[in-house]
Every structure is written in structure tokens, then in C-alpha cells.
Amino acid sequence: MLLNNPPSTSPCVKEGDNRMAYVGRFAPSPTGPLHFGSLITAIASYCDARAHLGSWLVRIEDTDIPRIYPGSEDHILRALDAFQFEPDADIIFQKDRIDIYEAVIEQLHQQGAVYACQCRRKMLGSNHIYMGTCRDLALPLENQAIRVKVDNQTICFTDRLQGRHCSQLQQDLGDFVLKRRDGIMNYQLAVVVDDYLQGITHVVRGADLLDNTERQIWLGKLLGYPELQYMHLPLAMNDQGRKLSKQNRAQALDLTQASQLLQQALLALHQPRVELDTPANMLKQAIAQWDVTFIPHGTELQGTY
Ligand code: GLU
Numbered sequence: 001m002l003l004n005n006p007p008s009t010s011p012c013v014k015e016g017d018n019r020m021a022y023v024g025r026f027a028p029s030p031t032g033p034l035h036f037g038s039l040i041t042a043i044a045s046y047c048d049a050r051a052h053l054g055s056w057l058v059r060i061e062d063t064d065i066p067r068i069y070p071g072s073e074d075h076i077l078r079a080l081d082a083f084q085f086e087p088d089a090d091i092i093f094q095k096d097r098i099d100i101y102e103a104v105i106e107q108l109h110q111q112g113a114v115y116a117c118q119c120r121r122k123m124l125g126s127n128h129i130y131m132g133t134c135r136d137l138a139l140p141l142e143n144q145a146i147r148v149k150v151d152n153q154t155i156c157f158t159d160r161l162q163g164r165h166c167s168q169l170q171q172d173l174g175d176f177v178l179k180r181r182d183g184i185m186n187y188q189l190a191v192v193v194d195d196y197l198q199g200i201t202h203v204v205r206g207a208d209l210l211d212n213t214e215r216q217i218w219l220g221k222l223l224g225y226p227e228l229q230y231m232h233l234p235l236a237m238n239d240q241g242r243k244l245s246k247q248n249r250a251q252a253l254d255l256t257q258a259s260q261l262l263q264q265a266l267l268a269l270h271q272p273r274v275e276l277d278t279p280a281n282m283l284k285q286a287i288a289q290w291d292v293t294f295i296p297h298g299t300e301l302q303g304t305y
Contacts, residue, residue, distance in 0.1 A: 027194075058091045115146070118144055161295060
């Protein structure tokens with residue numbers, strides 16, 4: 001399958017120069033119910049897209065089947081309804097798209113950009129950077145982890161909030177896994193492929209993903225995809241100084257309190273106050289007042305949530 005052109009069937013994607021100026025997205029993983037930190041990401045990605053007269057898509061990142069938390073997908077979908085977000089296309093689920101990711105791995109294999117790796121995690125150095133032990137062994141791809149090769153170069157990008165961010169690919173990252181030995185597609189691959197196929201132009205997400213961005217830019221370059229604009233939001237922290245996350249079982253959003261939570265999330269982003277109303281009306285106000293320059297810089301929000 002040739003994946004250099006996004007499918008023309010997607011309502012929001014036009015090929016080549018006709019791509020929309022702004023297509024944003026919210027891409028939660030169902031590894032737990034949505035929490036206040038996820039709400040901040042959803043609101044910021046939505047308001048930023050709408051304030052740019054862009055479209056906004058939702059993708060459920062559910063390739064890592066063992067980490068799916070029962071009921072969380074349902075909670076995410078109910079939350080999107082409760083907060084009255086309006087995606088511009090049907091929600092896509094990555095678990096239905098494994099063939100597409102396989103085809104991209106094949107494409108990279110033809111380019112000589114990937115290889116099978118039989119090294120176990122404990123064989124990595126103390127800094128967890130893979131030294132390329134299996135690079136030249138030409139092992140068959142079946143039933144092995146698949147790694148993509150990185151070059152000896154530095155990738156930089158300018159984040160809309162965090163400023164310039166760079167990684168030296170070999171020293172800082174090393175060849176990284178696209179598909180695990182158990183057959184599960186890695187987030188790095190699926191996110192890059194789907195951002196491209198959905199015609200995404202702008203990524204707004206939590207600062208915990210900042211350090212993944214150079215890997216994703218590298219992979220996008222290998223595949224000939226256009227570069228994206230990134231904005232990594234400061235993270236909401238709990239009272240133990242840890243980021244709210246599904247893994248540390250942050251409290252699920254109470255969907256009966258959608259308007260109040262919306263107001264709190266906008267204040268956390270230092271946006272002007274919006275009057276309590278239906279979530280749809282509050283989002284309208286928030287979009288009209290949206291100003292990225294008010295969002296605190298840095299990777300953590302002040303205070304606890
Ligand atoms: N699925 C990731 C998460 O829930 C977000 C991926 C992204 O926005 O690039 O943390």
C-alpha cells in the first residue's frame with residue numbers, strides 16, 4: 001500500500017496544496033478515564049483549532065491492548081458528549097488500522113530504514129539508549145521487535161509555548177521501536193501515520209510528550225510527510241508533585257459537573273473567565289477569547305489539581 005497521499009475520503013483532508021490551514025486533534029489513549037489534565041488538552045486543542053477557523057478531529061489511541069483500562073473508552077466518548085465538543089469527522093480507533101501501520105513498516109523496510117531486533121530491554125545501556133546491536137544482522141522481521149534507524153544528526157523544532165527543543169538522534173534517542181515483539185504497534189509509529197493520514201497540521205498536547213517529538217519528526221521525514229506545528233501544554237500536577245495521569249489513577253472527570261470543570265480548565269490555562277452556561281456556549285465564549293499568549297510557559301502548571 002502506498003501511503004504518500006492521504007486518502008481523499010476523509011472529509012477534512014484535501015491533498016497537496018489544498019490542505020486546510022489548520023487541522024487539530026485530540027488523541028487520548030483509553031488507559032484510564034479522562035481526568036482534569038486530559039480535559040485541559042482537549043479544551044486547548046479544540047479552542048486553538050476553532051480560533052484559527054480550523055477543524056478538530058478525535059482519535060482513540062488504543063493499539064496497546066494490554067494497557068487498555070476497562071470502561072475508559074466509553075468514559076472518553078461520554079466525556080466528549082458531556083463537554084459538547086464537536087469533532088469534524090467520525091472518531092477513528094487505531095486498533096482498526098493495524099494493516100495501515102504494517103504497510104508503513106513495509107514501506108520503511110523497502111527504504112532500508114528499519115530492522116528486526118531481538119535484544120531484550122535489559123540489554124540496553126544504563127541510559128536506555130539502544131546501541132544498534134541488531135542493526136546489521138538482517139534478521140527476519142517476523143516475531144521480532146522492529147526498530148527504525150536514526151542518523152547522526154540533530155533535530156530541532158520550535159514549540160509554540162516551550163520554544164526551541166532539540167535532540168541529537170543517536171546520542172539522545174537511539175534507534176527506536178515501531179512495533180513490539182508481541183506485535184503491538186508503538187505509539188510513535190501510529191501517531192505519525194495517523195496525524196498524516198488525518199491531515200493534521202497542528203498538534204496541541206501535554207508537555208510530557210515533548211521529548212517524543214523529535215522521534216516523530218524524524219519518522220515523518222523518513223516517510224516524506226509535511227512537518228507539523230507543535231504546542232506542548234504545561235501539565236496539571238497532583239498534591240504529590242506528580243503529573244495527573246491515567247497511570248497514577250488521576251480522578252476521573254465527573255461528567256455531571258461539565259460546566260464547572262470547563263471553567264476551571266480555562267482558568268488553569270489563564271484564559272479569560274467565561275460565564276457558567278451550557279458547555280457548548282462556554283466553549284463558544286472561550287474560542288472568541290482564546291489567547292495562547294496567556295497560557296503559562298514551562299512544563300508544569302502552578303498549584304495542584
Ligand atoms: N495518546 C496520547 C495520550 O493519551 C497522546 C498522543 C498525542 O497527543 O500525540 O497521552
